[in-house]
Amino acid sequence: EELGHIRCGGIPMAIGVQTDMTTPALLKKEFLLPSIMGDKVACLGVSEVGAGSDVSSITTKAVRKGDEYVINGGKMWTTNGTQADWMCLLANTSDGPPHRNKSLICLPMNLPGVHIARKIDKLGMWSSDTAEVFFDDVHVPCKNVIGQEGMGFTYQMLQFQEERLWAVANILTTMDIIIQETIQYTRQRKIFKQPVLYHQAVHFRLAELQTEVELLRSLLHRATALYIKGNDVTKLASMAKLKGGRLARELSDSCLQYWGGMGFTNDVLVSRFYRDSRLMSIGAGADEVMLGIICKYMDTLPKK
Ligand SMILES: Cc1cc2nc3c(=O)[nH]c(=O)nc-3n(C[C@H](O)[C@H](O)[C@H](O)COP(=O)(O)OP(=O)(O)OC[C@H]3O[C@@H](n4cnc5c(N)ncnc54)[C@H](O)[C@@H]3O)c2cc1C
The missing domain is CATH 2.40.110.10 (Butyryl-CoA Dehydrogenase, subunit A, domain 2)
Known part of the structure; x- marks a missing residue:
């Protein structure tokens, strides 16, 4: 814990x-x-x-x-x-x-x-x-x-690749922990004579979220392997950072919900994750900045 x-x-x-x-x-x-x-x-x-x-x-x-x-x-x-x-x-x-x-x-x-x-x-x-x-x-x-x-601007933009990959790597394990803690809590918490977890809406949602976490993990591993080999991974790192921020918001919100009132206290990790993870869509370049970079690499931005 x-x-x-x-x-x-x-x-x-x-x-x-x-x-x-x-x-x-x-x-x-x-x-x-x-x-x-x-x-x-x-x-x-x-x-x-x-x-x-x-x-x-x-x-x-x-x-x-x-x-x-x-x-x-x-x-x-x-x-x-x-x-x-x-x-x-x-x-x-x-x-x-x-x-x-x-x-x-x-x-x-x-x-x-x-x-x-x-x-x-x-x-x-x-x-x-x-x-x-x-x-x-x-x-x-x-x-x-x-x-x-x-050359500072260029160095900074290159550094952002690593910062964004780090941000995703940093949040993945916590996402796993939050899902695991939510499973544990909802398995022992009974409502309407059965565990919260046994309601299909709950265990299906947790399965969806874990699937998304694994997809993000695969993207991170692919981008990191390419980065280590010396490739420019700006597009993949930006996609991973965008997805990481959005998934953290979804996951923290959904999991907190299944804790009921307990999720609204400062005694549990999920409430802290709800507050802390909100930064991911803002810091190190906001989601919209990531979308702009991805569009640049897809060559879909309006010509100036
Ligand atoms: C807790 C915390 C720690 C931080 N640590 C550091 C640090 O150590 N060093 C450092 O240098 N900075 C740090 N930052 C700054 C962080 O990188 C900036 O907050 C972030 O880049 C957004 O800049 P801004 O806050 O000025 O928002 P603004 O630039 O004012 O943007 C506001 C909003 O506009 C939207 N937006 C942005 N671009 C577009 C677009 N193209 N189209 C549409 N909408 C758009 C986004 O939703 C964005 O959130 C930190 C921030 C926080 C909150």
């Missing part, structure tokens, strides 16, 4: 930020090694108050002065933000076209001018902190840039 509670929600998300969102683009030993060792906590600074789905419209600026960048702006929704040692920051490093003017920069969070404005109060994911952060003339050595200056 404890494992189930840990697998659900905020703690895996905080770890996933470290393993699959901030470090994949990174080859800097100074930040990478302690992050992998678990000695330093990382956070990802992409989203801003005015730029979430449209990553290209971020306004945080890193202006080169000698061998330093001077950073001004702010980030919103930063997971791990209140406790992180460093941020993988996406900032504009020139005034060029929006897909070629951005860079990823390793930003130590203890520098003067880094202000944690607040810890955001959320619907779910309570075991993961989410911060709003401001930068006021923060000086960072130019050597902290990841890869090539101006």
Whole structure:
């Protein structure tokens, strides 16, 4: 049961930020090694108050002065933000076209001018902190840039493949646990002289949901195998992320229903999953952003 509670929600998300969102683009030993060792906590600074789905419209600026960048702006929704040692920051490093003017920069969070404005109060994911952060003339050595200056948007889009595959892998086991716990509960809970589970509407629905989970698992395995071989899996990863978000919403809603009033308490995992899993259709690119990417790969978007 404890494992189930840990697998659900905020703690895996905080770890996933470290393993699959901030470090994949990174080859800097100074930040990478302690992050992998678990000695330093990382956070990802992409989203801003005015730029979430449209990553290209971020306004945080890193202006080169000698061998330093001077950073001004702010980030919103930063997971791990209140406790992180460093941020993988996406900032504009020139005034060029929006897909070629951005860079990823390793930003130590203890520098003067880094202000944690607040810890955001959320619907779910309570075991993961989410911060709003401001930068006021923060000086960072130019050597902290990841890869090539101006390539940040491209690196970030590539990194999203891994982040989205991780998001699906992260939620699958919890979905299995929720179905199993629902079976256990409904088998022993009697209504109208028989277990809730024996009502065909209930066991057929759980069979449908488990089938969907297995289909999603197969898609994830296929996309991951192709990714490991070095293929571009943006389309499959986006499909998996879209399906994962939608299935999590369906599954948490259906399963919670079969717990009756118990499902509406904070004593059971299913209610926590109901709150936590809602994020999946929003974070790491909303469902509609996934649909846009899939349409791009299907060549069905209106020509500009
Ligand atoms: C708990 C939490 C943790 C997060 N952690 C991080 C983090 O660590 N680092 C980070 O950088 N960001 C993080 N985010 C930000 C997250 O990635 C954004 O919330 C997400 O990308 C959506 O951006 P937005 O909230 O600005 O919504 P908006 O961009 O304002 O979009 C609002 C809604 O518009 C709809 N929409 C979007 N595009 C389209 C379209 N093309 N057509 C039709 N409708 C559309 C969607 O339904 C979307 O939800 C986190 C968010 C949350 C809530």
